[in-house]
Amino acid sequence: MTAADGPPAVEVVDPDAGVDTRAVVVAALPVVVVAALLALVPLVVGDSRTAMGVAVGVLVAIGYGVGVNVVLGLTGQLLLCVGALGAVGGYGVALLADDRGWPVLAAVVASTTAASVLGGLFCWLSVRRSLDAIFTGIVTLAFALGVESVLLGQRTITGGEDGRRVRAVADTVLADRVGGYYALLAAVVLCLAVFRWLERSHHGWAYRALRDAPTTAALAGVDVGRHRVRAGAVGAAMVGLVGSLQALVETRIAPSTYSFTAVDVETLVVVAVGGLGRALAPVVGGVSLGLLDELWLRELGTLRLAVDGAVLLVVFLALRDGVLGALERWGRRRRAG
Amino acid sequence: MSVAVALDGAVRGLQLALLAVGMTLLFGLGGVLNLAHGAIVVLAAITVATATGALGVPLGLAAVVGIAVATLFGVLLDRTVLRPVHRRRGEARVLLSLLLTLAVALVVEGLLGWWLPTGALSIRVAGGPVDVLGVAMPRGALVAGALSLVAVGAVAWLLRGTVTGRAVRCVIEDEVGARLVGVDPGRMRTLVFALASALAGLVAVTSAMTGPVGVRDGFALTVLALVVAVVGGLGSASGALAAGLLLGVVEAASAATLGTSWTAVVLLATAAATILVRPRGLAGGRR
Numbered sequence: 001m002t003a004a005d006g007p008p009a010v011e012v013v014d015p016d017a018g019v020d021t022r023a024v025v026v027a028a029l030p031v032v033v034v035a036a037l038l039a040l041v042p043l044v045v046g047d048s049r050t051a052m053g054v055a056v057g058v059l060v061a062i063g064y065g066v067g068v069n070v071v072l073g074l075t076g077q078l079l080l081c082v083g084a085l086g087a088v089g090g091y092g093v094a095l096l097a098d099d100r101g102w103p104v105l106a107a108v109v110a111s112t113t114a115a116s117v118l119g120g121l122f123c124w125l126s127v128r129r130s131l132d133a134i135f136t137g138i139v140t141l142a143f144a145l146g147v148e149s150v151l152l153g154q155r156t157i158t159g160g161e162d163g164r165r166v167r168a169v170a171d172t173v174l175a176d177r178v179g180g181y182y183a184l185l186a187a188v189v190l191c192l193a194v195f196r197w198l199e200r201s202h203h204g205w206a207y208r209a210l211r212d213a214p215t216t217a218a219l220a221g222v223d224v225g226r227h228r229v230r231a232g233a234v235g236a237a238m239v240g241l242v243g244s245l246q247a248l249v250e251t252r253i254a255p256s257t258y259s260f261t262a263v264d265v266e267t268l269v270v271v272a273v274g275g276l277g278r279a280l281a282p283v284v285g286g287v288s289l290g291l292l293d294e295l296w297l298r299e300l301g302t303l304r305l306a307v308d309g310a311v312l313l314v315v316f317l318a319l320r321d322g323v324l325g326a327l328e329r330w331g332r333r334r335r336a337g
Numbered sequence: 338m339s340v341a342v343a344l345d346g347a348v349r350g351l352q353l354a355l356l357a358v359g360m361t362l363l364f365g366l367g368g369v370l371n372l373a374h375g376a377i378v379v380l381a382a383i384t385v386a387t388a389t390g391a392l393g394v395p396l397g398l399a400a401v402v403g404i405a406v407a408t409l410f411g412v413l414l415d416r417t418v419l420r421p422v423h424r425r426r427g428e429a430r431v432l433l434s435l436l437l438t439l440a441v442a443l444v445v446e447g448l449l450g451w452w453l454p455t456g457a458l459s460i461r462v463a464g465g466p467v468d469v470l471g472v473a474m475p476r477g478a479l480v481a482g483a484l485s486l487v488a489v490g491a492v493a494w495l496l497r498g499t500v501t502g503r504a505v506r507c508v509i510e511d512e513v514g515a516r517l518v519g520v521d522p523g524r525m526r527t528l529v530f531a532l533a534s535a536l537a538g539l540v541a542v543t544s545a546m547t548g549p550v551g552v553r554d555g556f557a558l559t560v561l562a563l564v565v566a567v568v569g570g571l572g573s574a575s576g577a578l579a580a581g582l583l584l585g586v587v588e589a590a591s592a593a594t595l596g597t598s599w600t601a602v603v604l605l606a607t608a609a610a611t612i613l614v615r616p617r618g619l620a621g622g623r624r
Binding site: 076078125135137138139141142143144145146148149150152153154260261265268301302303304305306307308309310312313316317 | 442
């Protein structure tokens with residue numbers, strides 16, 4: 001991959017130069033704008049339960065998308081257990097807060113940590129055995145299948161196929177759609193901010209280097225293994241956090257909530273449509289797919305899966321850098337006259 | 338471990354090997370990890386089920402049609418969607434092949450699931466159980482095991498004993514070198530794609546003899562094939578056979594002792610342990 005078709009290079013703050021206010025503003029601006037716009041949504045459609053349900057779904061998709069964007073977009077490792085890691089977060093919270101009586105916050109932190117450790121472990125396994133980053137894809141896919149069969153099998157804890165209720169925040173403001181929306185929004189903005197920071201710090205340079213040319217990066221002094229594991233752990237933590245909040249806000253979880261087709265496929269579509277590796281890709285992909293869903297896709301039912309596949313085919317064959325990449329190229333051409 | 342568990346495991350293992358052989362050859366040859374492998378199995382299964390059910394075609398003919406449809410689909414996949422994949426090298430090639438074949442799998446499974454939401458193929462092999470070493474084995478399981486063994490053996494013979502097979506192995510070892518001695522890697526790849534897809538079609542038939550192959554089973558089949566292929570060593574047919582037998586016996590043993598809800602977990606743990614001990618797989622291929 002050359003510099004031309006990857007995400008554009010970003011300026012990096014020299015660590016010795018002190019805080020450059022302008023650089024911080026440039027880095028934070030997109031996140032702040034997105035946060036402000038998304039915060040307005042309940043003011044517009046807050047009265048409608050259906051609309052708020054869709055909005056919550058969009059936020060969940062964006063949150064998962066940012067996690068995938070860290071692992072696949074920044075470091076080129078294929079994380080195919082997003083749903084399973086989300087399930088670790090969601091069922092973790094249900095188990096700890098509901099069944100064991102932990103405080104909700106502690107349960108969220110613990111299950112997010114568990115997801116993070118697992119994500120880091122999968123990346124570590126493939127780094128450790130010096131297997132290609134593709135190996136992560138195989139290990140995580142196998143993990144996804146394992147989690148699904150355990151969730152279906154351990155009926156007493158998970159409720160099997162019917163799922164279970166999550167009552168931990170049932171009597172608080174979070175159970176209300178608007179309250180839950182803002183809680184999820186806070187998490188999503190946090191994830192976006194972390195992504196933006198990673199992208200623009202020295203980590204971002206290392207990630208770009210090791211994604212495009214791992215051997216060259218290693219020769220230039222980048223600790224490829226450590227960066228891959230760290231990115232895996234950070235991305236998985238985001239997925240676990242969003243998964244646990246999803247369980248609390250939606251108050252009912254089932255294996256289908258976190259299934260491969262419901263989460264992994266959707267997340268891949270969301271990030272790929274936006275433009276893999278670009279900070280705002282999950283937002284662009286998540287919002288546009290959410291709107292499309294409402295207008296048209298919902299009526300497709302089971303055909304939805306085929307549409308998802310077709311979208312992925314088009315993006316990977318023709319529009320490699322997604323909507324954002326296409327817009328950038330269009331903008332460049334216009335400026336060039 | 339009882340004889341019954343060992344026999345069940347062997348039958349299951351042969352089927353797993355058959356499932357993985359196509360996947361492993363494709364990866365060894367073209368650096369393509371085909372996530373549509375399970376979807377091709379399902380496509381063949383639904384074709385056979387439709388042919389025998391709605392159209393009343395005899396089973397033997399329907400099976401041939403099913404395998405032919407799978408083969409055709411594989412060749413089509415290689416010649417259309419995967420063209421940009423072959424222009425890339427190394428990790429970028431594998432990653433793009435994974436994403437594109439995943440997309441193809443979604444399209445196939447989405448369309449089939451929409452068309453026949455409860456579609457499934459079950460084949461009942463006539464005749465009662467057969468006594469093997471004092472264990473009454475269902476006749477279907479024995480036929481399925483035998484067919485799988487013959488097919489995997491035929492692939493191994495094809496690779497070792499024929500000129501074409503040697504050309505294929507030549508490409509697996511070194512694509513540029515193969516080109517220099519006059520082997521066209523593109524042709525060999527299409528050939529192996531056809532072979533792998535035909536084997537996927539055969540999996541649909543043999544698996545249906547021991548249990549139903551449903552329209553939603555593609556994902557699980559793909560993951561199983563991947564796991565067996567990785568444990569065996571990507572690119573090795575004999576490795577796939579060894580890994581299939583190992584994992585088949587482990588699966589049968591854990592199903593007999595722990596219950597079926599844990600079999601996937603035990604299977605994956607075994608696979609992970611094997612990979613940690615032998616990172617390049619049982620066959621220890623050089624890729």
